Amino acid sequence: MFYTELCSHEGCKESALSFSAYCAHHDPNIEHTQNVIIDYITEHSIIKDINGAYLRFNGCNFSQKQFYGCNFQKSLWKNTCLTNTLMRLCFFDFAQLDSCDFSLSNIQFSSFGGANIVNSSFEESELIHDNFNGIKTKGCTFNHSSFYNSHFIFSE
Secondary structure, X not given: OOOOOEOXXXXXXXXXXXXXXXXXXXXXXXXXHHHHHHHHHHHOOEEEOOEOOOOEEEOOEOOOOEEEOOEOOOOEEEOOEOOOOEEEOOEOOOOEEEOOEOOOOEEEOOEOOOOEEEOOEOOOOEEXXXXXXXXXXXXXXXXXXXXXXXXXXXXX
């Protein structure tokens, strides 16, 4: 599971980001930490236990990656390619996904609860045992995808 060390800032109860002693709100060099995480994902085919909560991923190409136990809650994803990715137990709760391509992906046991997903594609994907409760979508495509045991309660 993703890194759960608490932020070093006095009184903060948020989890520290990967490769940092601080959460995204208190990291004194947040741009550097964000770039380290993006570079790590770009350079590795298997990504495990990354905490990238509250970070921004803009124009990234993460296609054909394998993500295991990663936390991207409340993060912002824009114009990012995630085609043909494999994801297991990843969290995108309350994330903002704008113009992202998850086509041909295999995403299982993951959560997008409360996410805002705009102009994004999940076409021809396996979305198995996933939580999409409370998501808001606009201009998204899910054609030819499997949603076995996934939930969309209170979704738009």
